[in-house]
Amino acid sequence: MAVFTLPSLGSDMEAGTLVEWLVSPGDTVRRGDVIAIIETQKGAIEIECYEQGTVHALLCETGTELPVGAPLAVILAPGEMPPDDLSLPAQEIETSEPRRAEQAHAKAPATPPPSGNGVRASPAARLRAREKNVDLRTLSGSFPGGEIILADVEAAGQKSVEKTEKNSRIDEMRKAIAASMTRSKQTIPHFYLSQTIDVEPAMTWLREYNQTVPPSERLLIGALFVRCAAMAAEKVPEMNGHCTDGVFHPSEEVNAAVAVALRGGGLVAPALMDAHRMDLHQTMTGMRDIVSRARAGRLRNSEMTQGTITISSLGDTGADAMVGVIFPPQVALLCLGAPTVRPWVLGGKIVPRHVVTVTVSADHRVSDGRRAAQFIAEFEARMKDPEHL
């Protein structure tokens, strides 16, 4: 019997709210199955199960705010009989859960919605107000005696719900980004290397390739960047892995976190798992998938936490370069400026070429300029030979 607990949700996200169970007691689960949806500062995240067996009991109800590590479900191993006293494990855990939730809440960086303490309101109204982020103090109660009831909250919620939800989502995401980036700048001794590289061969190859295929099979330059970065990361292990408590753990796999700007503001960097095993087309397919799921708010907790290097591409047009902040606990981030046509010296002549400025931010606890330069050189070599990606 195993108690499955809420796994990490990503850098500096300590809690989330359970919004949906996707399994019921009696269901069979396998490792990697999505069993629940948790709403976090960075949108809804699908929680994968790390156990195998049968769901015996669900330990929390939807709507509950849970800290990372909170018990979610009891899962029986294949063939295991349910314990004699069916209710015992659930009860034991449930009694300890509210205290844990309170503790986590107290240290969570996010400001909790106003509880409206001191306001006369029904329990249902309070719960709903909390869900909808409605401040009870701003409402007047319609119940005889002035108590605020559920209908009052619903009515208030209707008016402001769309705007409030959108604003609070962005505010919450901004808080999560701020917490993570502050920690990064406070704990990671960053250093940076920048180099402008010729991407004309890649752009030409891409243009010609895309002419021959229907839209569904077209590639974006961003896929070439991610593919080349994954190949370079395999060659330079000091750029790929996690550094926790000052100890570097290089990763065998390259889980390429791709920075995705969200419409309406904010940023997430879900990982393309095992990117080193993907060819260019698989990389593109994978990116289409994670970008669309990032925008729809359907990422998995593993994608939020297991990235080993981040790639941030500024897009088709715009700024030449960005010096980025590393996502802890990763140790490197690669920023790619917009490809632009610039005079370039080639074979002793000045010619117009598409160039891109590549900037690596790296962690001095783990590597130094020499290794970062090697990483850029590997990246550049791959970009010059797009046929072999």
Place this chain on the structure above:
Amino acid sequence: MTTEDLRAIFVEELTRIAPDLDAADIGDDDHLQDDLGLDSMDILNLVTALHERLGVDVPEVDYPRISTLSLAVAYLRKSHT
């Protein structure tokens, strides 16, 4: 298919890709990238959707010709048979 049909389809696919956009707020001359904030992945998804829906394969060189609602409708009208 009428101009209005093509316009409706384009707007429908555009708002599917960018759900925060309100169909009523999309101006005829709003630029998809500069004004409406679509990125290269969004444009590719839009072109893919138009291909599936209308059978019109917009090559990359023609992307500027669908960069606003009015340009796109005119382009689709010419290409859609």
